[in-house]
Amino acid sequence: MPEPTMTPEALERFLGAAEPGRAASVTDFRPITGGYSRLSAVADVRWDDGGTERLVLRGDPQPGDGVFVSDRDAEWRILQALSHARSVPVARPRWYDATGEHFGTKCIVFDHFAGRSLQDVLREAGDDPAPGRMFVDIVAQIHSAPLEALGTAVEHPASWDDYLDGVLEIYRAVDREVADSSPVLRYAGALLARHRPPPVPFALVHGDCQPSNVLVADSREHVVIDWEFAHVGDPREDLGYYTQIPMPPNVYHRDPQSFLARYRERTGLTEEQVNPDTVEYFLVIGMAHLLAQILRALDAVARGETRGVMATYLINAVTHQYGMYLAICRRVAA
């Protein structure tokens, strides 16, 4: 596939193909910064019948560029399933350049949702607990989404123990694959396999669960975005993952007990299943895919390839993760 060309001209050509009989001109087009994985842009479009709309484009960077890899086909499938089921509000997926024919990269085109990031709302809310509660409720809403409505859009694991073993195997596999062994990962993998928390039913897991991935309108309507790492798994992965998000304020760290009590109330899970200890455990589980991708990118740099500055910058994140993993291992083993 050639270099990504997410440009106004490419969008006009794509819309012409997606909507035969109508023609669109792009009146404004600007990239969205802040994402760590995909290329994004927002575009204003005027149709030849006089209608206007604002769209969001989300495409893959050039292969070998960047750190995080995800499957756009899978994201499109899950977005369609969620949009159809209406169990979790998402920005409406409109069209998909599944081959990269138009944009030089696989690219999903969404309706733009006029709202602010919930992280921004939280930042400005100060002591007001409402936005924090909203986040907990949204996480519970994701985890309560009926899995049967997802159909074949996502893989459904067979058993909880096999699933957990599979995630821990991600760490062992990446440790075998890259040049240098990571003793923290090897230790965490061996220790956590011996100290399993009680299982819970599988749920839809967002995979990058944080308030930055929730957009809130002035009306308090919201959508959840960035489903690229979504899968069916243990819902506590999202809780654990969120605890390591470094951007303040972090709703969980502000009051873990209240966060978890509300989450349990919304999901029906028990305190034995969802408590600070199990959430910590699932920080390690919930980070497995992303940390493995960072380590693979760093290994590629060590072999002389380039992944952009993001890869070497994320050495900082790896150190941060390892520190947390070791602290968790100490508490699990105690």
Add this chain to the structure above:
Amino acid sequence: MISRPTTEQVLLDCCRVLEDDVLPGVADETMQVRLVMLGKVLRNAAVRAAHEVAWMREETARIEEYAGGVAASTGSEPLRAALDDLAAGPHDSLHLADVVEVYGRASEALSVALEAALAAERDDLVREGESLLSARLQHENDVVGGWNSAGR
């Protein structure tokens, strides 16, 4: 060779130019974030340039001693193999690539030693291994000096 300014000082001077002279003149938000990341990477590299050879050699010596003790206590064959591999590394060289090679073998020995200690349910050896992981992490933290996810 020209040893002063040191590599650490050269890299920190590059950071200063990047952050004080280049960054304010860049309007594109994506490029601004990349420059902030680049500045952080250069600061990390400056700390590594100043200390990494010494830190890796210190850690390697402690790991060899620990892993040897675990091997003697547990009789772990994979650990003996890892220690043999470590012993065969280019210990005498101070060239960075050789120090990294030996450190990589030591890291594998530490990983195997911790797994052997856990399998043998030797809590004392596990605790000792954890202290080596802590020392390793302390060096990593000294390099990165915190994590705040630029641009988000």
